[in-house]
Amino acid sequence: MDKLTVIKIGGNIIDDEAKLSSFLKSFATISGATKIGDTIGIESKYVDGRRITDAATIDLVTMVYGGLVNKKIIAQLQAYACNAIGVTGVDGNLIPATKRPVKEIDYGFVGDVLSSQIATDSWELLLNNGMVPVVAPLTHDGQGQILNTNADTMAQEIAKALSSVYEVSLVYSFEKAGVLLDANDDSTVINKLNPKYYDQLKEEQKIFAGMIPKLDNAFAALNSGVKKVIIGNAEQLTELIAGTSGTTILND
Amino acid sequence: MDKLTVIKIGGNIIDDEAKLSSFLKSFATISGATKIGDTIGIESKYVDGRRITDAATIDLVTMVYGGLVNKKIIAQLQAYACNAIGVTGVDGNLIPATKRPVKEIDYGFVGDVLSSQIATDSWELLLNNGMVPVVAPLTHDGQGQILNTNADTMAQEIAKALSSVYEVSLVYSFEKAGVLLDANDDSTVINKLNPKYYDQLKEEQKIFAGMIPKLDNAFAALNSGVKKVIIGNAEQLTELIAGTSGTTILND
Numbered sequence: 001m002d003k004l005t006v007i008k009i010g011g012n013i014i015d016d017e018a019k020l021s022s023f024l025k026s027f028a029t030i031s032g033a034t035k036i037g038d039t040i041g042i043e044s045k046y047v048d049g050r051r052i053t054d055a056a057t058i059d060l061v062t063m064v065y066g067g068l069v070n071k072k073i074i075a076q077l078q079a080y081a082c083n084a085i086g087v088t089g090v091d092g093n094l095i096p097a098t099k100r101p102v103k104e105i106d107y108g109f110v111g112d113v114l115s116s117q118i119a120t121d122s123w124e125l126l127l128n129n130g131m132v133p134v135v136a137p138l139t140h141d142g143q144g145q146i147l148n149t150n151a152d153t154m155a156q157e158i159a160k161a162l163s164s165v166y167e168v169s170l171v172y173s174f175e176k177a178g179v180l181l182d183a184n185d186d187s188t189v190i191n192k193l194n195p196k197y198y199d200q201l202k203e204e205q206k207i208f209a210g211m212i213p214k215l216d217n218a219f220a221a222l223n224s225g226v227k228k229v230i231i232g233n234a235e236q237l238t239e240l241i242a243g244t245s246g247t248t249i250l251n252d
Numbered sequence: 253m254d255k256l257t258v259i260k261i262g263g264n265i266i267d268d269e270a271k272l273s274s275f276l277k278s279f280a281t282i283s284g285a286t287k288i289g290d291t292i293g294i295e296s297k298y299v300d301g302r303r304i305t306d307a308a309t310i311d312l313v314t315m316v317y318g319g320l321v322n323k324k325i326i327a328q329l330q331a332y333a334c335n336a337i338g339v340t341g342v343d344g345n346l347i348p349a350t351k352r353p354v355k356e357i358d359y360g361f362v363g364d365v366l367s368s369q370i371a372t373d374s375w376e377l378l379l380n381n382g383m384v385p386v387v388a389p390l391t392h393d394g395q396g397q398i399l400n401t402n403a404d405t406m407a408q409e410i411a412k413a414l415s416s417v418y419e420v421s422l423v424y425s426f427e428k429a430g431v432l433l434d435a436n437d438d439s440t441v442i443n444k445l446n447p448k449y450y451d452q453l454k455e456e457q458k459i460f461a462g463m464i465p466k467l468d469n470a471f472a473a474l475n476s477g478v479k480k481v482i483i484g485n486a487e488q489l490t491e492l493i494a495g496t497s498g499t500t501i502l503n504d
Contacts, residue, residue, distance in 0.1 A: 062319050085339070090330060
């Protein structure tokens with residue numbers, strides 16, 4: 001199996017021109033990689049503490065993340081001789097989804113990925129021919145409606161689906177050094193994490209509560225075929241992939 | 253040689269939701285087609301009667317045409333079971349360009365296509381694998397700068413470049429029935445036009461002056477390998493391609 005790296009980049013890197021540029025420079029040197037941006041930048045509407053995507057917001061997200069940010073990233077990567085192609089989950093039906101059903105809360109135009117319908121053949125077509133997809137976190141319902149989708153989830157779904165054809169590493173890059181024992185001290189990064197150690201840390205209440213959903217998702221990805229999950233600083237991309245920086249999460 | 257149809261759609265179709273939807277429905281039934289949108293909708297700045305693309309305008313065009321309009325078209329085509337993929341000339345380096353040199357006028361961020369550098373292999377990769385590229389009229393300078401490019405020119409350059417690998421028909425679709433003898437009477441459409449007849453009509457001053465640059469470009473495309481050029485109403489796409497509507501321009 002060929003190796004594939006799926007990289008999710010956080011919103012505060014995307015919004016910082018110097019950091020983004022340095023990130024893209026490193027990214028361009030990595031082959032067989034897919035990148036997924038974040039949507040945190042758009043001013044969100046909240047109802048009862050939940051983020052809601054109304055009609056104006058989905059248009060705005062499509063403009064900014066599907067258009068401006070995505071194409072600026074592609075132009076920069078092309079300048080670094082990386083043959084990037086900007087896509088959303090709508091393009092080539094790369095990530096089909098369904099509008100989240102309205103229960104207690106109506107999230108609006110939010111898509112839940114239809115995992116089993118991800119077009120792995122379209123992904124392979126691009127990846128096996130030297131194209132590097134850069135994905136804006138948008139999906140569609142197959143009936144003409146564009147949907148907003150959480151970028152962490154997108155990255156995870158792509159990594160899981162492509163695990164049937166590649167040996168996939170999933171990288172969550174953000175502004176922190178990795179999974180930390182002390183949330184305010186970057187030197188306390190945990191280098192390796194497996195289920196047993198994770199359980200122990202949770203029991204000792206040494207994991208920052210905000211990290212728990214991310215880590216639960218990481219282990220879920222491993223259980224769905226992803227080879228490893230790496231969490232760490234976007235400015236140390238090469239080191240993250242080499243395993244010399246950040247937290248590498250493995251099943252054993 | 254496989255057949256390929258390159259279709260340019262005018263701005264007043266794109267800006268009219270009902271017309272666009274009907275156009276896309278017809279488009280979805282045509283195989284082996286590439287579509288190029290227009291940029292007329294953006295409010296332009298003029299200096300001495302010339303359209304100028306400043307930094308704010310290129311960002312706006314990238315957002316609206318590279319993002320919102322393009323992805324909405326893709327979502328609709330996907331709903332019609334057409335495996336469309338939205339691209340700009342930046343993506344996959346599909347259309348490299350150079351910033352127009354400043355002479356008497358500084359056009360700003362406007363790209364002149366580098367015809368000989370169009371990546372025909374990337375086009376073939378998409379087209380030969382059932383993907384239908386929908387192109388927003390943006391190019392890039394290879395150094396990270398996105399550039400605004402005339403959609404008529406984009407369509408023509410793509411058609412010319414792909415003539416080396418396909419038998420290409422180039423369709424300019426807009427709100428008129430075709431090339432007219434009387435600009436205000438759609439029933440005066442010229443069904444077939446060749447160089448001899450064109451010269452005769454020009455001599456008799458029977459061609460509307462505004463059509464002359466378009467027709468000169470059409471004949472230039474034919475002289476660069478394009479098989480035929482068709483000009484006509486976007487709402488009659490199937491008939492245009494069948495030659496039963498609009499003006500078909502041929503070299504003989």
